[in-house]
Amino acid sequence: MIKIALDMDDVLAATHDKLIDYVLNHLDTDVAEADFHQDSFENLLSVKEMKQVHSVLNTPGFFRTIPLIDGAQEAVYELSKHYEIYIASAAMEFRESFKDKFDWLDEHFPFIPWTNRIFCGDKSILYTDYLIDDSVRNIATFKANGILFTAPSNLRENRFVRADNWEEVKKMLL
């Protein structure tokens, strides 16, 4: 069976949107909300502000209550009838995220068993046929078929196959 690995943050979980809410409500920034939907935090925030963002990412509970990306749940369920689905998150960057991410998957993707969940760092060690990820670096180092999932951080990237949303993924793979 063909294997597909799916990233979590900004592919299944609307992590960037939750962080925008945090930044607008807790940081004293002049950046307009619309700009955060067009570029990465790294490009828009100061080093000090990025430290605050990293700090909230390391807060227990942060990853437990992230909203779903539109259409992700239903699309992954449909894909799971035809493909072996793995969920691969670079969770190792955030020690406090492990249980929250695991429990979030239990809540929203209970049909993906523990055998098919991966917390890693560098995703170049993944041996699946597809990887759907919003990180340009992950898609660039992946050995098989990468699909770049559109996110504010990758809008100007044009080297890879791209899906703007889960409807487009379904059209490609179902």
Next chain:
Amino acid sequence: MIKIALDMDDVLAATHDKLIDYVLNHLDTDVAEADFHQDSFENLLSVKEMKQVHSVLNTPGFFRTIPLIDGAQEAVYELSKHYEIYIASAAMEFRESFKDKFDWLDEHFPFIPWTNRIFCGDKSILYTDYLIDDSVRNIATFKANGILFTAPSNLRENRFVRADNWEEVKKMLL
């Protein structure tokens, strides 16, 4: 650089030995201690006893204080000068183990960064050149060069390249 993935339990960490101590001290079993060094718990314990073993594996703290396997720390440090080392544990089976395993790695293998740590289930999705693991299933489904690390559960297996200890691994790879 050639990539080597290393299992944690019974390759880096003496998990089976710690479980033997637990079984002998807490379960009412007639199995002799020597037998636990020659066969798997699955083959020696009852279903009810195995449930107790699984319960202790899911206790917060269990994986945090496991002793090192003889020679593992020094051998992995030597290997890390010549190979890109990843540590890949099937931690997903035990939700309470994540932080303990991460902190254990910070203590004993601080030279392996978070980018090179993997918590997974099915290891057939690993894309490295070598996998050193005591699980026959993991070695059997691995696509590249598997090295079966000797443990009580695999003594009767003879299909794979085997290393009895870290001295043998060093002789093979250094």
